[in-house]
Amino acid sequence: MSGILFHKYGGEDLDSYYPIRPECQADVPKVRFKARAGKTLSARRWHAAFSEDGHLDIAKVLRRIQRGGIHPSIKGLVWEFLLGCYDPNSTFEERNQIRQQRRQQYAAWKTECQNIVPIIGSGKFITAAIVTDDGQSLQDSNRDSLDQGWHVDGTISDKKVLQWMLGLHQIGLDVVRTDRSLVFYESETNQAKLWDVLAIYSWVDNDIGYVQGMNDICSPMIVLLENEADAFWCFEHTMRRLRENFRTNTGMIGVQSQLSTLSQIIRTIDPKLHQHLEDLDGGEYLFAFRMLMVLFRREFSFVDALYLWELMWAMEYNPNIFSLYESNSSTSDGRQVNDKQLKQCGKFERKNVKTGQPDKTSALSVFLVASVLETKNKKLLREAKGLDDVVKILADITGNLDAKKACNEALKIQKKYLSKVLFIFPLSDSCTYLFLI
Numbered sequence: 001m002s003g004i005l006f007h008k009y010g011g012e013d014l015d016s017y018y019p020i021r022p023e024c025q026a027d028v029p030k031v032r033f034k035a036r037a038g039k040t041l042s043a044r045r046w047h048a049a050f051s052e053d054g055h056l057d058i059a060k061v062l063r064r065i066q067r068g069g070i071h072p073s074i075k076g077l078v079w080e081f082l083l084g085c086y087d088p089n090s091t092f093e094e095r096n097q098i099r100q101q102r103r104q105q106y107a108a109w110k111t112e113c114q115n116i117v118p119i120i121g122s123g124k125f126i127t128a129a130i131v132t133d134d135g136q137s138l139q140d141s142n143r144d145s146l147d148q149g150w151h152v153d154g155t156i157s158d159k160k161v162l163q164w165m166l167g168l169h170q171i172g173l174d175v176v177r178t179d180r181s182l183v184f185y186e187s188e189t190n191q192a193k194l195w196d197v198l199a200i201y202s203w204v205d206n207d208i209g210y211v212q213g214m215n216d217i218c219s220p221m222i223v224l225l226e227n228e229a230d231a232f233w234c235f236e237h238t239m240r241r242l243r244e245n246f247r248t249n250t251g252m253i254g255v256q257s258q259l260s261t262l263s264q265i266i267r268t269i270d271p272k273l274h275q276h277l278e279d280l281d282g283g284e285y286l287f288a289f290r291m292l293m294v295l296f297r298r299e300f301s302f303v304d305a306l307y308l309w310e311l312m313w314a315m316e317y318n319p320n321i322f323s324l325y326e327s328n329s330s331t332s333d334g335r336q337v338n339d340k341q342l343k344q345c346g347k348f349e350r351k352n353v354k355t356g357q358p359d360k361t362s363a364l365s366v367f368l369v370a371s372v373l374e375t376k377n378k379k380l381l382r383e384a385k386g387l388d389d390v391v392k393i394l395a396d397i398t399g400n401l402d403a404k405k406a407c408n409e410a411l412k413i414q415k416k417y418l419s420k421v422l423f424i425f426p427l428s429d430s431c432t433y434l435f436l437i
Helices: 022-027 043-048 058-068 075-082 092-116 143-147 159-177 188-204 214-224 228-246 256-269 271-279 286-293 302-315 321-326 347-355 364-375 377-383 387-395 403-421
Strands: 423-426 433-436
Touching (some): 075 214, 075 228, 092 188, 092 228, 159 188, 159 214, 214 302, 256 271, 256 364, 256 403, 271 377, 286 364, 286 387, 302 364, 302 403, 364 377, 364 403
16 A cells, blocks of 8 residues: 555545445545645655755644645555654665564564464454363364364463464454444455454553554554554564553553543643532443544544644654664653754644653543533533433544544643643753742
8 A cells, every 4th residue: 555656636536545345435425635735744745854864844744744644645645654663864775774674573473373373364264262261282182173263182281372363263253343334344354464463462552452442443554554563562562562452451442541641631620520420420421432542543534543643643743752662761861851852743643742641541542532622611511411412422523533633732731731731841952841830
């Protein structure tokens, strides 16, 4: 998809990039995003943003994205920078070396997985269980699995291997349901590519493994990036932002920390609405669970969801993201920037840096949900008599949200929230800040 030639555009029809199956046309939300000359980051402006040796003027790129998104012909390439796969302050040669190293690493992990379940990498995938909970192979009793071409010998005793194998068929079931309105996924080969990436990710990150919803996050990377390894690393870097949302412990889900932050935001900026939701037993904001887990994939068309994501990632961008990921640091030190770097931050991140706001649960997506609630404020207060009413009212936003307007409203809510809860004291001229709550 990233190899498609760039076209002159002005309100260009994007159906040719992400065609919808004819029988699904009536069921998908209307596409609102239009690539607009002078606003959308075009292929020409993208290539012009690089120096001769490959250094990228990321500040210029961010301004353009925040103004009008990214043209589909270069979307996957730009996402790799937004997600921290590459340092804009690197050369073409340095990035090529990193890309080759990562492709080799992915190939090694894929070989490990193929040695256990040979169907991986075959262009096919499984939708039926292949082992029992105690590690017994189901190949003799499961005709469906046999037909799908997998083979496992003996009893599985290794805990990591067993845990991984137990989830493979669930990945397959979810793959079948993923973006099935797209012509792209009529191809079993493309479905298998999505399955391979998710299966290998769950092998590598066995602490989290695979959780439903990851398929919705990964799917666009498969569509946008032709090379499977590149798609994997794009997804892996996306999950560095989101993986804690997918962590499941006894009686608790990871996304609850963001739901708690959402509750705090609404309680601060709109106490009347928060109290009303609490009276309806909605104070835990579980009705917003799906929006945060899969970043509004259900509320937008495929095209508009991609537009929303790149707007969010551009607004959240920190120039230290690459070095932070490469060092595997879990501290917030990487968010400290100097004056020059501050200009390379997205709008949302710049405010966070200035106010010393390091909490990952205060992601732009949380403020985006808050903006949705605020737009439905009057209707929620007037018509919601129970949680079912809340869910029904919020369902009305599907296909009716403008991504850019929603992000801009989220920025306003962030500003309003911070003004109410933070006393900001600049510590120096180097843009290091302290905040008190």
